[in-house]
Amino acid sequence: MNNDGLNATFQNLSQKEMSFEQVFHYIVQYMKKDVKGNYRLIFGTDSQVHANHTIFITGIVIQRERKGAWACIRKVTIPRKMMNLHERISYETTLTEEVLSLFTEERKNQLINIVLPHIYKGASFTIEGHIDIGSGSRNKTRIFVNEMVARMESLGLEPKIKPDAFVASSYANRYTKK
Template sequence: MAMMRAISKWDDLCFQNLTESGLYLDQVEERILRFIAKDPQGVYQFIIGTDSQVHRQHTKFVTGIVIHRVGRGAWACYRQMAVPRQLTSIREKLLLETSFSQRVATYFDETALRRMEQILLPYARQGSLLDTFIDIDAGIKPASNKTAAYVEEMVERVESMGLYAPRVKPEACVASSYANRYTKQ
């Protein structure tokens, strides 16, 4: 069921997880569809999120893609990318993190999401469901979070896409937990 995509457009978007590497987005989609098909009566959250970490000579960005079968497991993968300079502006880091998530989300457009939903559709009356999110690694509590000043701007960017609901900390677990884990390596 692999869709042929223009490799040149997506060739730098190679993902991995603990068991596989070198996964291009069409292969990621295949894995997601297979995961959903194993339990089409489930409730699913499809989530994309990016986190970054400043290192000595670069800033490392990690974008995670997670299909979460609520209460019953998940399949996930991530992509690493380094910007060859230290980013010190919180706003610039958040803009890049959000942009990287949005770039991946453009692959998982209405057509790709419809393929996921078609597996669940026969079981809709039994409660099957697919929610879609982009996690933003920012929090709304200004006293304890330097990112709070930029939350509204990032939320508006995600909402303007139309297909994904934005989530911020503490709900933004793909950005703040899953992707975060790999930024430190």
């Protein structure tokens, strides 16, 4: 365990083995580049079952709408094939909740305070939880939508499901194949 409260290291294309403190620092620095921006702090997890294990990737993305993003992932490997869909979707949501828990009220307020003086000039900040499930009639995960959405809402996140859950279904998904 590290001082983040859970054993978590993060990485992205340019950096490996980042602590949560480093991740938070990068998010703050990214937001300070444009204090009048429209920011979305987004969390989402996806999984992939492999021959002898299941990989879970949780993405953290700070997006400045129409002006780019900074992102990183946390990888968790479970040493078995996790074939039960409900168990896997539930664990994806749990991992998203774990990473979100690192963003204490104090840290969230620190991010909000970056844009707060500029909200009347159009600045904004929202926090979203992206869930890799869909409500379409052919989607096997649709029976879990209400449960997982309620879990995200209980944490104060704005839940997004497919097709709007791009952090889980696209960004994190890319890294589950490896």
